[in-house]
Amino acid sequence: MDLLMLLTGILPVLPTPFADAGVDLDAMRRVVRFALAAGVDGVVFPGFASEVETLSVDERAALLDLVVAEVDGRVAIVAGASAPSVEEVVHYGRQALALGVTRLMVQPPKSIGAGAGAVASFLAAVAAELPGAEIILQNAPAPRGSDLSPEAVLEVVRQVAAVRYVKEETLPAGPAITAILADAPEHLLGVIGGGGARYILDEYDRGACAAMPALEIADLHVALDRDYRAGRRREARALYVKSLPLLVLQAVYRMRLTKHVLGLRGVLDNRAVRAPTPELDALAVRDIESCFAECGLQSLVSAPIAGGVGA
Template sequence: MTATHALAGHDSVPGSARPSPVRGVSPVLEVPFTEDGAVDADGFRRVVRYVLGTGVSSVMFPGFASEFHKLSEEERGLLTGILLEQTAGRTGASAVSAIVAVQDHATMLAVARARAAVAAGADLINLLPPHFLAPSRRAVVAHVRAVLEAIAPTPMVLQYAPTETGTSLDGATLAEIARAHENLALIKVESSPPGALIAELAAGDPALPAVEGYAGVQLPDAFRRGAVGTQPGCSFTEIYVEIWRRLAGGDQAGGEELHRRLLPYISYWMLDTELIVAAEKLISKRRGLFASSMCREPAHRLDPEEVRMVDRFLAEFADLLPSLE
């Protein structure tokens, strides 16, 4: 199911019999649109092929970076099918696991979507817990358990993004769920900072692997605390792969130095989710991955200085970010 890569980093949490099904860099795929707002399916195919060629062990779709909340059901199904077509034929050292995300607020809809994704060929399910109108913790836990039961034994990544959702789940609650459901395989930690929860999960019973999200802003600290991977956007995957290669290969100083160069950009872009989506789309357009950097409204419109920032970024990292035309 999951590829084994030299760039994988930590294979499992120390002291845990539960290996991580996701390791290293696991990008969230972006969705290109045409200038009139239609889904650019051919552009999305190029996105998938590009990311699969960067040395990653898994990819995720759709997430916040995919503008999932702006896609119709038909568009979402079309794009998920394109992803699964591209990952299905890859075996051995070239295999890349497909993580399909579920964000439905109604438990019955989340269960149905998760089952359909598994039937279509998803290797893992990423679950964003319900958050609209502030459901109780008991209701959130019941929702998570229902989806876990529905897809077992397929592994689940549980996404913890309190800034975007307001959902609050602590380490003890996550460990309690994991004790009852062996297919809770991984936690995507997007709290700010993520390190404390990553360390708490690693020390729990059972120990739970974690990946760090949030564009990798706290990546070196997360790695030191036991993160088994990172899940950023995808327009400059090569930089994250190189940072992870250095950290996982024992070159802590080299990994931190490259991350220090990246940090002024991602720390600004991550001030707002719509801002980093817009910046990453312009990066992909500049690199020749697709024709338009259009984001569906409501969206962040890059001002002239933010456009110049993208161009400075591409000039600074030109050695790691070749043209994709």
């Protein structure tokens, strides 16, 4: 089977680098190359961690085009197509399909509510306009998302055959993953974990096929994933424990932490953030850098990235 036929493993959501005016396309190339060098199984763009809500239509299109060109078929790509209306989702979906990207992640807009019928109708309308697309239903927690129950998710999947994956990131995600997989129709190919990989081992133990963390420690996540799939559970857990202090901080500082760490690793020069996130003061920076050092990773992108996790 073609490795790109199924989504598995580590699929980080790529951040968006900004310049003083607009987006930084050269830095975006470095971001993609860093992800590939880390050994990821695929990339996601744009998503919440990409500050997607702050991007213009033109910026979004130019960045996705660049991502597709840089990846050049080497790993899977998931294109974010979330938007408030069916028409906008279809617009973003057609852009992705024109670039050869068939996997579209869609978070149902909160405006339609959390009922299975309304969500299914929304996604069915999208699917009808995008033949050939594989939809990933992104079930985000409140207040950002609709916080769909497992029962609602299953009903949506049953009604809309184009929904081939679920990204489950409500809290706690573990029981929801178990419930969805226990009663999933045959056309559902898998459930993907969210939550920044803060719960990745529990998600994997429950049958999640992949995880979508942020990018800054992608090489550690890849090493963890490979250990887990090879049955080296003790080694996978050791890496998980190393990652947690940094990921706890990432849950607070979000894109600012991601960009700060990518700056430490030589990927980003400009760490500007558009999305409303807490500022990093001197003590927060010290804490982040200490937690990053404890991960045992190389500091510079020019250093070996794949396999760069320390003992």
